[in-house]
Amino acid sequence: MISLLTGAWRYRYFILSSIVTEFRSRFIRSRLGGLWMIINPLAQVAIFSFVLSGFMGAKLPGISTPFGYAIYLMAGTLGWSLFSEIVARCLTIFIDNGNLLKKLVFPKICLPLIVFGSALLNNFLLFMTMTVLFALLGHVPSTTVFWVPVLALLTAALAFGIGLILGVINVFIRDVGQAVPIILQLLYWFTPIVYLANVVDESHRIYLMMNPLYWIIEGFHNILLFGTNPNFKALAAIAFLDLILLLLAFVVLRRANADVVDAL
């Protein structure tokens, strides 16, 4: 456990420079470069808001701007894209870098940490872009926006824990790599991102609430759209869940350490 962290600390320069490198290499050959990381989620937001705003717009309580639904979508997408990017990339991180792991000795935790860092960086840029868009749409975020880093970190940690465990398992059971994208897709629709939680009738909403992402996305909605504080009880619960998942992930990574390279 400790050795895992000290190993990562020794390689901090490598991790940082890899994040920068990854970011930079995105800009090298395509003209819009890293902007595609932002354009993708925004295009999705544009499509959904175009198709669904008439249907959903009326149901947004207490929001005066006509673009309320678009902002709702963006806030949810911000949280979701951070979560799904980390999970999806951690899932294949060991397999993709199999050759490297077989030939060089370095702490394996470095690879997912690079993903973690670069996903946070991407998400930060997405967040900045969205803030500009909010302003253009006439919605000035309130001071609760300062909760975004906290919420983002909790979300990223949740995704990191889940992604790491799945990433290790995927080395041994490759079906996991096929199944997880489908499950992510399902999870997307089981989380109120595109729709409002209140379209689901009261008796079934309890099932939505069992999904930790429900609380995370609700938090993003609260701080970005409604200008209220996040639900602190929910934050504390997620922080606790993060801790458990991270511990479990570290245990799995440490135990699997000897077997991972054998199976790659």
Next chain:
Amino acid sequence: MSTPILQVSHLGKCFRSYAGEWRRILSWLGLPLKPVSEHSVLNNISFTIHPGEAIGIVGQNGAGKSTLLKLITGTLLPTTGSYTLSGRVSAILELGMGFNPELTGRQNVYHSAGLMGFHRHEVDQMMPGIEAFAEIGDYFDQPVRIYSSGMQVRVAFSVATAYRPELLIVDEALSVGDTYFQHKSFDRIREFQQQGTSLLIVSHDKAAVQTLCSRAILLDQGSIIKDGAPEEVMDYYNALIAERENQSVQQVLHESGKVQTISGTGQASVTGIGMYNSSGNPVEVVNVGDDVVLKISVTVNTFIPRLVLGYMIKDRLGQPVFGTNTHHTNQPLSGLAPGDSFHFYITFPMRIGPGTYSIATALVDADTHLTNNYEWKDLAFIFSVSNFDKTNFIGSAWIPPQIEIKKL
């Protein structure tokens, strides 16, 4: 001797398989699930490497060489046994791996040095040396995707050897880049060695093992079957390759102090060998440039359809100086019966440099000793060459020059 750089004791590796992969995963969490089978690829490997020593690891495919190297580099963890390593180990396993084609050479150097565990400021210090050694000029700041494969190898080798490690592991990568760079990289490896770096080389290249290594280890089916002088081990290894049903490999201590390897089916054998000067007297010391006759007597023991005699002159390190056979000279013998004997008279000028040489003979049915090997005999004859009356020169070949000097 000084403290060893690497001490490997009873190292073993087996790959475990479980009834289902889920069982493996549950076993990490402490459930007492035992693997159903263990496939052992290395067992009970012990050896020691002292500073400056160079050890070649040879063996057929699947003998466990790469696994052994991976265990020593640390990418794989041993199942049994342990090793202690004092100092930094660097491995030239697969050059240019992990290079990002979109990044420049310089950026990739930062990246791969980072992977090796160097800090940014350490890489900054190493950078001028790396750039100078790679000698790729302005390309160093161009994306790697436009590099030729040779340039990529140059950069990769320069990074891998930017720091002198205590143990350098080289896997089949010795013939890197163009000839110029090959020499340069060999020089660097030798330089490291002189400064005390130990080398661990895996190669099928016999010449590389014999020139670089002071010792060789032969692995077969996961165990060390021979550990000794490179020449002896390589001879044994060659014999092992040639080994077929009803063939035997034997090594005896030759009178010269070296180990002689004789292998083959024994269907024909060399019964006598000698070298004679132009007046017909037997010689063991030959003057550079003199004509000699090598006389080899062969006896056939069973009916064999075709017989080819090959011979090879090897230098002190066991490297071939010259070799040919009667298949190449279009003089194979055919339809032989037991009891047939032949004398082969091989006349040639001794145009080789001073030193001791050995002659290996081979009795085969075609041009390689891999098809049907009747007898392969290393160190069948030992002779030395001295320079009595020629202009002083060094090297293994005698190429008498005509030097003309014109004043301008």
